[in-house]
Amino acid sequence: MKRREQSQTEQLRQALAEREAQLQEAQARLASLEGSTSLQVGRALTAAAKRPGRSLVKLPRDLYRLWRRSGSTNHTARRRVEPVRSFDAERQEARLLTGLGGGREDLLVVATVLGPAVEKAVDPYLRSVPLRPHDAQIVMDAVDVDLLLVSSSAAAPGSPWAHAGDPAAVDRTRALHWVLESAAARGVPTVLLDDAPAPPALRQLGFDRVHKGDAGVPLHLFNPVAAELVSGPEAVFVRTAPDQPVPDVLQDLGVGVVDADSPGLPDALRAANVAVIPESGHGDLRLRRRAWACGTRVITHPAVPLPDTEDLAVSVPRLRAEQPTPREVRAMLRQVFLDEAAPVRLAALLHGLDFAAGTPGTELPLSGRGVAILADPASEADAELLAEDLLGSRLRPAELVVPDTAARMPGVQRLRAEGLTVRTVRSTAPDTPEELTRDQTRSQVGGFPPQHWAALAECATSPWSHLWTGPVGRHRLADLACAAECSDADAVGTPNTPEGAGSAAVGGTALAGAGERGFFDRDTGGRQYVFVTSVTPELARTELLRRGWPPAEWNRRGTRLLALGPDHGTGTDGDNEGPAHADASTGAVG
Structure with a gap:
């Protein structure tokens, strides 16, 4: 039997197993219904109504017998029913046998x-099952996947799928065509990323x-976190x-030279103040976005010089002489994070595809960015500030967690009306002096002990939590989440003041007790991204907050802390986007 026929046989076997499971479940329910006392009483009453003469005389005796038997269970007379086994259970077992963790619902397979x-x-955002020409059919038969993703770059010379789609590579083209047919027969969507030159027949496989x-810009590879830890020419x-x-x-x-497909491209871009990119269609835009993610200005070099444009001999020395400002770095990185990052691109690709029933949500690539806002507004005015701050944020939070006493405030009700999920936590007894007066002492983060934030974090379902203590501006939450995605840090916040000052400010409110700058901490100064041993946390992993540890102990317990510098003032960003890149036509920053 051919492999294709084996695949069809396997699909029919799975469909038959599902139908048998449904039939078995229906038989079990029918047997339970037929043996129920209610059905037997109904039959006795129906028989008495059809034959009033003799049946009415026997009716009391029959009802008495049914009453006596209803209190006891006759195990020998009961029909033995095998445990129901659904196709979903077999699907999860198949994933477990192939090492894919069938119980997980946080990533698409x-x-x-x-x-x-x-x-x-795409590695951090999808559960990848690589296919190779020699085992593609075996893997597709053995694993239940949610999506088939193919890129044109996989057909590049030197790769296992080299020249797939070319008539000269019949074996690889046939294997890929079989994979597509198998996916179509099982209702698995198929997507082609046309990211590189490839044989035209590859796009016509269906x-x-x-x-x-x-697939977008992978911020875990292209990021400005290590900008000062590398050295190189100021222009590339x-x-x-x-x-x-x-x-x-x-x-x-x-000027230094680096290839676009070189593994050292991120380091070369991070070390440079300006990157010159040849104009080459969509590839030009792809490299431009990667340079922005590294905090590097971009100059596009056209193949044919254009009139009224600044010459490279003028623009390159002018831009390489000075480093991009912190606002430029933040604006460029923020734009990539919100519009062109890998999880954003994957979510857009999955939108509208016809997935099989039971497939996890197509928004899963963005699930790692979910942020829960933990807040405890002291008054209705603070609740209104909270509503204005969250509604104007560039990054929409996934949920809001507040004490139940704050849930009745108009600002919180306004957020609920706007569609934001609001969760409440019982923290104090109602109508007590503690609730009515509210202690205004700001001796810890936001004036509350770690146990207070831990209680709020217990009700949060998002992987990240933002400790809201005051308005932070429309860009701050996006910058915090972007810094966490770039650096894989466990907490991001404002740097503590040096030399024992031990205080920082978030939203204009001084927060003491955040800890002193450690011996190995570097002076952040005007730097935007630096790993430290102590921060005043603004964004942290929800699991970390649930432990209730003081922030001063986080670093000693093995967490990675990233200090994110401000644009204007400590902890608050201005609304001005700022310059983002170098314009190719004039060479000016803007």
Whole structure:
């Protein structure tokens, strides 16, 4: 029997097993219904009504017997029913046998035929099952997947799927075509990322969706966190092809050269103040976004010089002489985080696909960004500030957790009316002096002990929690979540003041007791991203807050703390977006 016929037989076997499970469950319910006392009483009454003469005389005796038997269970007369086994249980067992953790619902299980760069980009956001030409059929038969994802870069020379779609590579094309047919027969959506030149026949194999572009910017690889830990030239030229010539003016200026597909591209971009990118269609935009994620200004170099444009001999020395300002770095990185990051691109790709019933939500790639707001407004005015702050935030929070006494405030009710999930926690007894007066002492984070934040975090379902103590501006929450995604830190907050001052401010409110700067801490100064041993936490993992540890002890317990500097003042960002990149036409920053 051919492998294709084996796959169809396996699908029919699974469908038959599901039907048998449904039939078995229906038989068990029917047997339970037939043996019920209610049905037998109904039958006795119906027989007496049909034959009033003799049946009415026997009716009291029959009802008495039914009453006597209803209190005892006759195990020998009961029909033996095998335990019901559904197809969903077999699906979960199949995933467990293949090492995919069948009980998890936080990631989509995806069969992948990807190039190395795309595979690294999507790795934290999908449960990847790689397919290779020699085992693609076996893996597709053995594993139940939610999606098939293929990239054109996987057909590049030197890869296992090299030249797939080319008539000269019949074996690989046939194997990929069989995988697509198997996915279509099982109702699994198929997506092609057209991120690189590939044989035209690859796009004509019958994908449900073809996306022109890559999988977005992987911020866990391209980020500005280690910007000062690398060294290199202040300007770099990014070659899109190994044989691409470097402009003579850049050679005279001593500009560094790096290939677009080089593993050292992130380090080269982080070390440079300006990157010169050749104009080459959508590839130009892809490299531009990666440079923005590294906090690097961009100059696009057209193949044909345009009139009224600034020459590279002028723009490159001018931009390489000074580092991008903190506001520029934050604005560029924020734009990539909100619009072009890998989880955003994956969520857009999955939107609208016809997934099989029972598949986890297509928004799962973005689930790691979920932020719960933990707040305890002291008055209705504070609740109104909370509502204005959250409704104006660039990053919409997933939920709000407040004490039940604050749930009745108009500001919280307004957030509930806007569609934000509001959860409440019972923290104090109602109508007590503690509740009515509210202690205003600000001796700890937000004036509350860690146990108070832990109680609020217990009701949060999001992976991240923001300790709201006052308005922070429309960009701050997005910047905090972006910094956490870039650095894989456990908590992000404002840097503590040096030399024992032990206080910081969040939202204009001084917070004491946050701890002193450690011996190994570096002076943050104007730096935006730096790992430290103590911060005043603003965003932290929900599991970390649930432990109720004082923030001063977090670093000693093995957590990674990232200090995020402000744009204007400590802990509050202005509403001005600021300059984001270098314009190719003028070379000016703006």
